[in-house]
Amino acid sequence: xxxxxxxxxxxxxxxxxxxxxxxxxxxxxxxxxxxxxxxxxxxxxxxxxxxxxxxxxxxxxxxxxxxxxxxxxxxxxxxxxxxxxxxxxxxxxxxxxxxxxxxxxxxxxxxxxx
Amino acid sequence: xxxxxxxxxxxxxxxxxxxxxxxxxxxxxxxxxxxxxxxxxxxxxxxxxxxxxxxxxxxxxxxxxxxxxxxxxxxxxxxxxxxxxxxxxxxxxxxxxxxxxxxxxxxxxxxxx
Numbered sequence: 001x002x003x004x005x006x007x008x009x010x011x012x013x014x015x016x017x018x019x020x021x022x023x024x025x026x027x028x029x030x031x032x033x034x035x036x037x038x039x040x041x042x043x044x045x046x047x048x049x050x051x052x053x054x055x056x057x058x059x060x061x062x063x064x065x066x067x068x069x070x071x072x073x074x075x076x077x078x079x080x081x082x083x084x085x086x087x088x089x090x091x092x093x094x095x096x097x098x099x100x101x102x103x104x105x106x107x108x109x110x111x112x113x114x
Numbered sequence: 115x116x117x118x119x120x121x122x123x124x125x126x127x128x129x130x131x132x133x134x135x136x137x138x139x140x141x142x143x144x145x146x147x148x149x150x151x152x153x154x155x156x157x158x159x160x161x162x163x164x165x166x167x168x169x170x171x172x173x174x175x176x177x178x179x180x181x182x183x184x185x186x187x188x189x190x191x192x193x194x195x196x197x198x199x200x201x202x203x204x205x206x207x208x209x210x211x212x213x214x215x216x217x218x219x220x221x222x223x224x225x226x227x
Contacts, residue, residue: 035217041219042203042219043158043205045214048214056214058214091157093157101148102148103215104159105150105158107157
């Protein structure tokens with residue numbers, strides 16, 4: 001079956017511009033996560049959605065970052081007024097539900113801020 | 115605050131050898147410890163995982179050893195193969211944060227033929 005998909009695969013933008021990154025989770029998965037992977041670093045948790053519950057935004061690094069999940073499926077991560085330090089690979093993952101342990105990751109979006 | 119520390123950063127092993135990657139954690143509320151494998155250009159994929167009520171879990175050539183008192187766990191890859199060359203991440207999940215995985219910094223494993 002189809003896995004988690006993300007688009008675009010690569011995004012190059014200029015400092016100060018806004019960007020939107022998209023994630024399509026596995027069909028039927030109610031939990032969705034965003035992580036950031038900087039060069040040579042581990043994955044950094046950003047935000048978590050579970051069903052209709054309020055998202056866990058505790059990992060968002062600044063108020064320039066926001067995310068939404070429409071209809072319990074597709075999610076969009078928005079970064080406003082991008083900075084060079086935002087350059088990273090942004091990974092999305094989904095899992096069947098709260099408490100389910102395995103997270104299935106997409107291939108990521110590589111963001112480069114010039 | 116880095117809650118999961120992973121070592122080494124890189125590891126070179128000959129084919130057939132044993133690869134060992136170590137992780138240490140600080141938060142005693144962690145209750146689930148997975149290892150993820152990531153190939154270039156791909157997202158991480160779950161390799162093997164353990165809960166703190168057991169000290170060891172083996173799946174094929176991959177074994178997790180867990181030491182609750184020392185707050186350490188490790189991945190052992192037996193009979194390492196060139197196809198095992200990848201980046202490996204340990205992670206941990208807290209009992210009160212169903213969604214959030216805290217990852218180690220990763221280990222780049224290279225297995226020479």
